[in-house]
Amino acid sequence: MPALEERIKSLVIKLHEIDALKFGDYKMKVGINSPVYFDLRVIVSHPAVMRMLAELMWDFTKSDVECQHICGVPYTALPIASIISVTANIPMLIRRKETKDYGTRKLIEGKFNKGDKCIIIEDVVTSGSSILETYRDLCNEGLDVTETIVVVDREQGGLHNLAKYGVKMRSLCTLSKIMDVLCEAGRVDSSTVQRVKDYLASSQVNLKNYIDVGVKTEVSSNRRLTMNFVQRAAEAKSPLSSRLLHLMSKKRTNLCLSADETTVKEILNLATTLGPYICMLKIHSDIIEDFSPEFTEKLVDISNNNDFLIMEDRKFADIGHIASMQYSRGYHRISSWADLVTVHPIPGDGILDGLKSAILDIPNKPIRGCFLVVEMSSKGNLCSPEYIKGALKLVSAHEDFVSGIVCQSSTTVTLPGLIQLTPGVQLVAGGDKLGQQYNSPEHVMLSLGADVAVVGRGITKAKDPTQAAVEYRDRLWAAYEKRII
Structure with missing residues (x-):
């Protein structure tokens, strides 16, 4: 099997080929514009790429993590987490974005015990707000969230924002690394790489300007x-x-x-x-x-x-x-x-x-x-x-x-x-x-x-x-x- 680094490079090329990476002028969830956009939702139409990504994510994760459950941040990370769950035989939990008003009215679906260790799977991180929302709800159910594993870190403050709440994050690759791989493969020119780097240097996101995540668990309230x-x-x-x-x-x-x-x-x-x-x-x-x-x-x-x-x-x-x-x-x-x-x-x-x-x-x-x-x-x-x-x-x-x-x-x-x-x-x-x-x-x-x-x-x-x-x-x-x- 090729080395992890080579597999990551191959994945980046595949994501570019299926138009999961877009260049232009895009409005982000946190309210700022970006010259590059990751639309990983398209991978559901490309089963081979989806499996490639999920297997790579687990190989990146498994040597350094101990968990009884995985939970994908809704919604793009759910199919990735599902494949990891089946491949690695690890039970999966699903966090709803809102509590249903009928049936069991659960926010976290799946069977678990308080104190069970869980890792969060996410596709792309900008500010970290989506991860913190999932982290909050899992912790409030008594789960021990050990860390979060993400596909792409856009390097705009997510790592820092999560650390302030005591949440550990590791990423398969960063936006800078992706740009370097694409440039080396001749898929973008050096001026595009520089434009993205200039954008990153001037567009850090301070989470408190956008969301009050309301995390009240012992670990996350690390004063x-x-x-x-x-x-x-x-x-x-x-x-x-x-x-x-x-x-x-x-x-x-x-x-x-x-x-x-x-x-x-x-x-x-x-x-x-x-x-x-x-x-x-x-x-x-x-x-x-x-x-x-x-x-x-x-x-x-x-x-x-x-x-x-x-x-x-x-x-x-x-x-x-x-x-x-x-x-x-x-x-x-x-x-x-x-x-x-x-x-x-x-x-x-x-x-x-x-x-x-x-x-x-x-x-x-x-x-x-x-x-x-x-x-x-x-x-x-x-x-x-x-x-x-x-x-x-x-x-x-x-x-x-x-x-x-x-x-x-x-x-x-x-x-x-x-x-x-x-x-x-x-x-x-x-x-x-x-x-x-x-x-x-x-x-x-x-x-x-x-x-x-x-x-x-x-x-x-x-x-x-x-x-x-x-x-x-x-x-x-x-x-x-x-x-x-």
């Missing part, structure tokens, strides 16, 4: 995503979390620099040069070849002068007694200088109790905190939904010490006082040879729900690290401000 940092600091249970939220607001930066260097000189130079642009410096003390107590003293002075926090990315994962000694004793004596540490929650409560007990032995009782690592950015990681759910249960028992969560999803962290730290950020999305996955600053803020984004090689290996740090800082902060508006 964390729309509150500003100062508001959230007032609700933080961890003193270190409150301090970091105020710091970010004051410095107007939510950039964490990952200084994965092996010498004291390199790290101190980065801290001194880039300190004004970051809220946090993350290091790995166990890879520093010339580590010394004098180094940490200098690093703490630099952090105080430039107003950023120090995170030791130790990822503690042992029983409480051992973790306590690893934190406060040995050559590194991490608890004496690191504001924050990272912790794997796999040992359970004991590891957090152990770390907190070590702080009691530090003179002057400094404010300390930790980030629980519940998801990772590496390909093939083993952080299952069950593991994540269990890890989050530790937070309420240790809310004075757990400052935040290291994760990759906007729905993982819901408490306003907790901070979401998301690694794997570069200006251009992609990955490295060792399985590290990278996302753009806008994607991690608006789609993944990050509060603090971790950037390493994108800055430290840049030709001009200062210029790179400024660009990351500005783009991350702009995305944060867009999210809370």
Whole structure:
């Protein structure tokens, strides 16, 4: 079977051939005009294309999703969802656009239990309003809507709008990608491609100008995503979390620099040069070849002068007694200088109790905190939904010490006082040879729900690290401000 990317290209060509993609001047549902229009309703007259699309959608979806039901947004996505249901043997639900006034008077048709997982299937997304209407009704029936899968993202704000309500969305292809495929195949010229790109840049849709979706479920009412940092600091249970939220607001930066260097000189130079642009410096003390107590003293002075926090990315994962000694004793004596540490929650409560007990032995009782690592950015990681759910249960028992969560999803962290730290950020999305996955600053803020984004090689290996740090800082902060508006 051809690779997924080649199958997507073939589908785009087929859709153009059956006139499902039109170019001209079209009025959109959200009230704006567009030079390109997707009329996927025509696929019902082309069974082969409809099957091709449905099979491709499921192959794109199935490796990363767990569900008991699928639900197509009425009406164009219904035939696509129907074929997926039959092909994959997954029960389908149907959402009516209005409740019928006779018979059972159901809004959601199909057999299901409260708590069942469901994914939404949609054809084209502009603002995301249709998805949110379906999401609202499914959630109000007690279903757990894990994400929505769409054929085409028109890149006009739908991804951002959905993220603000805690709804995860993945798309088979974007409008930009479609235009590039058609241009490469000689079906549109470069001037048409540029006209569409110019249109996208000037026609973003802010959902609140068009619809009040009325979503009232626990997941969708994720206040964390729309509150500003100062508001959230007032609700933080961890003193270190409150301090970091105020710091970010004051410095107007939510950039964490990952200084994965092996010498004291390199790290101190980065801290001194880039300190004004970051809220946090993350290091790995166990890879520093010339580590010394004098180094940490200098690093703490630099952090105080430039107003950023120090995170030791130790990822503690042992029983409480051992973790306590690893934190406060040995050559590194991490608890004496690191504001924050990272912790794997796999040992359970004991590891957090152990770390907190070590702080009691530090003179002057400094404010300390930790980030629980519940998801990772590496390909093939083993952080299952069950593991994540269990890890989050530790937070309420240790809310004075757990400052935040290291994760990759906007729905993982819901408490306003907790901070979401998301690694794997570069200006251009992609990955490295060792399985590290990278996302753009806008994607991690608006789609993944990050509060603090971790950037390493994108800055430290840049030709001009200062210029790179400024660009990351500005783009991350702009995305944060867009999210809370």
